[in-house]
Amino acid sequence: MAAKQSGTLFLIPTPIGDNYKREFPDFNVAEIEKIRFFIVEELRTARRFLKSIGYPHPFTEEMFMVLNEHTTNVVVENYLAEAKKGNSIGLMSEAGMPCTADPGAIVVAQAHKIGIAVVPLVGASSMLLALSASGFNGQQFTFNGYLPIDKTAREHFIKELERKAHEHVTQLFIEAPYRNVQMFDSLCKILNPNTLMCIASGLYTSEMFIKTLSIKTWAKLGAPDFHKVPAVFLIGD
DSSP: OOOOOOOEEEEEOBOSSSOGGGTSOHHHHHHHTTOOEEEESOHHHHHHHHHHTTOOSOOOGGGEEEOOTTOOHHHHHHHTHHHHTTOOEEEEOSSBSTTSSSTTHHHHHHHHHTTOEEEEOOOOOHHHHHHHHHTSOSSSEEEEEEOOSSHHHHHHHHHHHHHHHTTTOEEEEEOOGGGHHHHHHHHHHHSOTTOEEEEEESTTSTTOEEEEEEHHHHHHHOOOSOTTSOEEEEEEO
């Protein structure tokens, strides 16, 4: 008798804006409706998203498995046990595509290790949207995630990002939304006045703002109205 085929790990993007229908196709909804088990960062967010797309099945405690920075490989392997039984599992990001600036990569790595197929569904990535709208080099770029918290280390890191940007390698990074303005002020003080910086915030929302200017121009204009608004910072040339 042939062994039962493993299920699939679907990577489920969630909206970065306020209207999921603008961000991914109906095909995604049809695939998600077939899934009964989900690995998620936050239960409330996951349930809210599933309700918004009309998920037709009742929620149960067993169907959600929580993933965060403390989740171990052993726990992840237990989470993927349902896939080994032939059931598909959805890995859901808090916003945008899974595994970029979230802990999902540990799940995908383990899935590959134990032979579970991985399928990414189509969805918005704030990093790629910001890069395409910046006017900077899209052939060579680096996403740096969050910068160091320590002031001296952060200043050194920013100067290094600027050096790499001037080598025509676009540098992208993010900050906790409530610290956007402080990051903006630091960049205006640390970077060369002629260095170009793009700020892309509130993508796919009524607050969407995307602009590329020199640091000296940003310093004159002041920070955009993006306190507590998700944003991507880019340095280029």
